[in-house]
């Protein structure tokens with residue numbers, strides 16, 4: 178079991194959790210993820226590792242409350258214990274490519290940080306773009322700015338930075354004469370698809386971090402199989418990082434929707450229990 | 458000193474012999490087929506004490522017992538049966554446990570019909586074998602439910618430390634043996650619970666999980682320390698265990714957990730699951746209790762399971778219990794070639810599973826949302842024997858037909874998971890990525906032992922435990938002498 182050191186809601190529905198895990202912290206690399214299990218009844222939740230501190234022996238994750246198990250995770254308090262299995266996945270391919278653009282959305286605004294940092298350390302000029310629906314949902318800007326050469330924001334409603342998405346900024350920059358050697362994109366599936374398609378259009382090779390359904394996350398169950406470049410890959414052990422241009426996004430969406438009716442049902446069934454609404 | 462061979466060399470009197478020959482096997486009470494095909498409780502309900510003793514009396518106490526030869530770990534079967542006859546149940550269990558650390562498990566899941574029971578003299582005389590498996594289970598269950606326990610005995614601490622990777626039957630066996638000898642044993646398991654296949658693969662209706670936890674608790678009492686959520690090769694490597702974490706030896710019992718697919722058209726459609734996924738959701742994550750448990754499992758109406766082994770049988774019977782109107786078992790050979798235990802095939806038939814033998818899927822057809830809707834199959838016939846000695850199935854041209862399905866479970870075997878072996882330099886593998894060991898369980902890497910499915914490919918619980926036994930002895934020897942062969946093969 179691992180103890181929760183801090184948990185806070187960064188912006189509405191994005192939770193940041195720092196977990197005591199000294200052995201894990203020693204082994205984390207950009208691109209890795211963890212499986213977190215809030216309690217006996219919970220699912221095994223895959224979450225990207227957003228930061229780690231070897232000296233303090235801690236690991237940081239960001240997550241959204243989207244189902245019953247993440248709801249329970251969000252209701253945890255400092256000092257509670259959870260099960261965590263990490264680090265998992267292949268480490269990110271990082272080198273000095275020249276100028277790279279890094280896009281984060283959703284939990285990816287938090288979890289893209291190790292990649293930004295590693296790209297910077299490898300000598301790249303790092304241009305980071307983060308997106309959200311509105312200003313009040315943007316977070317982590319200062320942290321990312323520290324390791325980025327430039328940072329841009331995009332909001333759908335235009336309340337902060339460019340009106341639009343990360344890919345709007347990416348395109349504006351390229352149209353304005355900027356050249357990017359690589360793009361790194363992390364966020365919800367839809368966000369990654371949009372940005373990867375734009376990168377492809379602009380001729381930028383991209384890396385994305387797939388987040389399909391997983392159960393064991395060690396290659397045993399195969400639920401995370403996805404089509405990449407015409408081959409079946411297991412996101413948990415062959416990924417989660419893949420070339421954005423090669424991913425069969427349609428299939429990924431369809432496969433991710435497999436348990437949506439179940440999840441909706443369970444969420445409604447459990448929400449009242451867990452939040453004690455209407456009870457004593 | 459207590460005579461450990463108290464029940465050795467017993468013989469039946471002529472009258473007892475006559476009665477034994479005239480007797481017939483006592484069936485174990487089981488849940489009614491219709492009732493049980495809708496619940497997850499155990500099918501077999503166990504022997505009463507009287508029935509167990511009656512059944513044990515059927516043993517002919519052969520001077521050269523075939524059953525013992527048929528047992529991969531050579532349990533002293535006539536001895537433990539004699540102890541049952543005498544009502545000395547704890548002694549019976551102790552005798553079994555000398556050779557088998559998990560009798561409650563193997564009594565339920567061993568393929569007895571091709572092992573001990575298959576070699577029973579009754580069978581040679583065309584009678585029904587003694588219910589050895591049932592009796593093995595009986596002695597273990599009786600202790601679990603009674604207040605009289607076998608004492609847990611461990612030797613003085615030796616100061617030596619051994620790490621075991623994987624808490625499956627193989628790893629647990631090694632842990633038991635080494636803890637008994639006084640070594641400090643740490644078990645590292647990737648999942649959040651111990652048991653390996655016993656927890657995530659074999660369903661509750663065949664192997665109640667409570668019983669696996671009971672055995673693990675016994676090990677904890679013996680001082681074994683369990684570390685869950687530890688994927689070795691990721692959180693730390695085998696080399697780090699040996700060089701930095703102070704382990705004198707490491708045992709790798711990581712199983713054969715990688716699912717195989719058939720690579721046919723449409724296999725990525727929604728509703729098509731590997732047996733590992735289907736069973737893990739159901740058993741480890743308790744999907745059948747969704748939404749009390751959070752992990753969902755898809756409850757198909759027309760479910761086809763591809764394969765003919767224990768895993769396929771477990772999957773198809775699970776589908777039935779999850780409410781399938783039609784649960785099909787689609788197998789490319791015929792019933793006699795099915796590798797599953799006889800009892801499971803028989804139970805599946807009783808529960809209303811529809812068998813499509815000599816049939817193979819060739820592609821899956823889906824709807825616009827990416828869900829499987831039908832499966833195209835082809836009929837097969839048996840040709841010449843293949844490497845495995847079984848007759849090779851060949852497709853009959855023009856025999857294609859379509860089966861409407863909304864869920865499919867692919868259960869055509871598993872292979873070695875390379876996650877650990879890839880992170881362990883110096884470990885020799887064969888071409889299927891199985892670890893190569895010698896007759897003492899030693900790998901090509903000094904201080905590292907292995908056994909079970911990662912060595913054999915998907916095999917059986919008892920063989921995995923037998924390997925654990927051998928390796929535990931190998932580890933003792935190594936801790937003593939420090940000797941390692943130049944080459945293992």
Ligand SMILES: Cc1cc2nc3c(=O)[nH]c(=O)nc-3n(C[C@H](O)[C@H](O)[C@H](O)COP(=O)(O)OP(=O)(O)OC[C@H]3O[C@@H](n4cnc5c(N)ncnc54)[C@H](O)[C@@H]3O)c2cc1C
Nearest residue numbers: 623625626627647653654658689712767909910916917918
């Ligand atoms: C559904 C099903 C039904 C079966 N039915 C029968 C039956 O009726 N009778 C029978 O005799 N056999 C049966 N078998 C086969 C039997 O279960 C296996 O042969 C046996 O469990 C193998 O034991 P093992 O200890 O080698 O491996 P496993 O039981 O596979 O255990 C390996 C353990 O290692 C863990 N692990 C893997 N990698 C790592 C790592 N890197 N770090 C830490 N831990 C790791 C795994 O999580 C797992 O818990 C069945 C198998 C299945 C799947």
